[in-house]
Amino acid sequence: MRMKEDAMLNGQLKPAYNIQHGVDSEYITWIDISPHPTDTRTLIPFLKDMESHLGFKYSEIVADAGYESEENYLFIEGNGQTAYIKPQNYEISKTRKYKKAIGRRENMEYHADSDSYICRNGRELTVTNERRSKTASGYVSVKTYYKSSDCTGCPYKIECIKGNNCKTPMEKRNKVLMVSKTMSQKRAEDLKRITSEYGTMLRMNRSIQAEGSFTDVKEDMNFRRYLYRGKANALAESILLAMGRNINKLHCKIQTGRTGSHLFSLKTA
Template identity: 35%
Template sequence: MNAIVTPKTDHDATFMRMKKDYMGNDQLLPGYNIQLGVCDEYIAVFDVKQYASDMECFKPLIEKFNQIYEKYPEYPVADAGYGSFNNYLYCEEHGMKKYMKFTMYEKESKDKKYRDDPYRAVNFPIDADGDPICPNGKKFHYLYSRPVRGNKYGRTEEFYQCEDCSNCLQKEKCCKCKGNRKIRLNEELTKFHKEVLCNLNSIHGALLRMNRSIQSEGANGIIKWNRSYTRARRRGSKALNLEIAMICCGFNLHKFHLKKPAMKKAA
């Protein structure tokens, strides 16, 4: 469901940029980030968080799923808001397949010119010493590594600099810097992105993406627009957890009621 608006007197709420208000403008409003995990058209797990970013909500939701069902989902499919190094590594640790899009997924998949650009650092070939080689045949030498700020899994970025960019006929296409070009790489994250692209662009991945858009977005649409639930009635995260739990129970009961005739025919 993403963000849901709450009363301004709710001290547990976090100010978030809501997509649209009743005047058609984006606004900062107090709210919560509501997460729903949908399986076979039913809401299998939900969570109420005070994080504005979806990336921070992925791990708590999956841990809650594991606590309820005593297993991790094999195919956690999610949109680009959840694709991060931390979440990919978390999936790797718990035996889950990586089917969460990352920020540049659409451009990587559909924009061939961008994806195959020879001047992108991730497309540079690597020599026997492990150093990138630019399209002009110049080697990039390792400078230093720097930890990514705020990353809980110890992610680092490696910085490289070209040995000589002077008199390079391809420099205008390659970079706009005055001296030798510097690049930064994260080999592990690049490897994850390639794996995600391979997974999501396969036939199985396409079916999972289609299934997610129907089930997950469908559940959100039914609750928010068909049932007009766009504003919380209770204050405080504990009370809102109870409220969302009742809404999810009502959604699942109604879904089961609609499926009963089909179940009788199948029997």
């Protein structure tokens, strides 16, 4: 993968590694290095590798929005674990613009008995077909397509139907929804967990502990560049850094009398 910033201002982005930290009680318990520029495809290999070496598996997996995918939800569930993953639309779903977007599936009325949606104008969107798509990791996802039979004369058409690059004139277009039922179900279940008091505490601790581990290495230990090339060498350096960082963390917890603490508590007003 490559860094985001263009240091030379010539389009030659610097090569980089995608480092993954598994943190428990503020200590780095596992590390993995991935060539993937996004975090989505790193979660399953990380969990498999960690479980095979540690000899046990954590019952709860807490991760940020970058790790959310249908494949990851199903893997965690099938592995006997509980996911606490922040949905990718979690922050934007709280905005007024999102809640008033009449073209979104989330803002339409759903009828489970007929498996159909009712739009703002009271017209029904029914199932037309299903399509299967394969991700880069090989996972096959099923998408269900819902379509309105006739949107002619609808006063909300411009607000509801998006996509200015479509060759079909707006007056001839009908509303279409593409829905992954599995993803929608797993995201809804996960949302209930992460918005509970316990889930909120876990998300807060992820921000403090997981993000804090990278802050300790990059800022406090001033580590910015690997001395050796190659995944194996970079992993070895990361492990040594993690060991040193964990010793510093243990010292700090001893000095502050926090050796028995695992999670930070939520602060109440």
